[in-house]
Amino acid sequence: MTTVLPVRRPGAATALPLDTDERSTAGGNAGRARQIWGRLAPWLARGALGIAVLAFAVLAVGPHVFGYRTMTMLTGSMAPEIEPGDVTVATPVPVSEVTEGMVISYHMPVGDQRLVTHRVVSVDRAADGSVTVQTKGDANTANDPWTASLEGDTVYQVQAVIPEVGELIRLFRTPGLSQALLYGAPVLLAGWLLMTIWRPERNENEEVPA
Missing domain, CATH: 1.20.5 (Single alpha-helices involved in coiled-coils or other helix-helix interfaces)
Known part of the structure; x- marks a missing residue:
């Protein structure tokens, strides 16, 4: 039997194996x-x-x-319309226009006279023009145990509610975070602006190496 062997011409290049990409796909994903x-x-x-x-x-x-005024609701007395941590946006309205059903913010006439936001359930207008109201929290079973006299010409009526923003405000007011924001935010903003100004623009015609 005759065997035929391939003969390589003088000066011919040796065939190289096919190029295979052995790089890990993890590098490409990264x-x-x-x-x-x-x-x-x-x-x-x-x-x-x-x-x-x-x-x-x-x-x-x-x-x-x-x-207008923004106030953070601290209790659940007006739930579910206003939950604790929600921020209310209130605008001034004339005392003479206060009617039943309005949600107003006023200083309670008893105790520490803190600010309260409740719904008006009754209005009493005296001959001298003074206005007294009785209020109730939507989540409460009974009316507030006082009658409030509305002092001045205006009272603040709740017009809008921003959910849960109050908790974020209280978080920002903590000493550590407030100091970090006070000094860190301007530095981050300045750094971002500098990067935006000095960042080199990529040439679309430039070839990207494989």
Whole structure:
């Protein structure tokens, strides 16, 4: 039997094995994750900054500009309409326009005269123009055990409720967190602005190495 062996011509290149990519797919996944996070992080930072600015405007600037008040509900006496930790937005209305069914904020005439937010259940207008009301918490079984005289020309009526924001405000008022926000927030904001200004723009025509 005759055996035929392949003959390599002088100077011919030796065939190389097929190139196989032995890199782990984990590296590729990590690279994609970093790329996604790099694109998502600036938008998250912008969103957090926007929410912080909006909250500051509503809770700190708005009352001085538009005259409303924001108050944090501490008890569950007005549940489920107003839960503990909710923030109420109240606007001034003339005392002469107070009617049954309104939810108003006023200083209770007994005890420590703290601020209370309850619903008006009865209104009494005297001949001299003074107005007294009796109120009740929606979650309470009985009316408040007092009659309140509304002093001044206006009283604050609840117009809107912002759920659970009060708990966040109380958290921000803790000494450690408030100091961190006071000194850390400006530094983070300045760093983000500098990165936005000095970040080199990627050339779309530039080839990305495999």
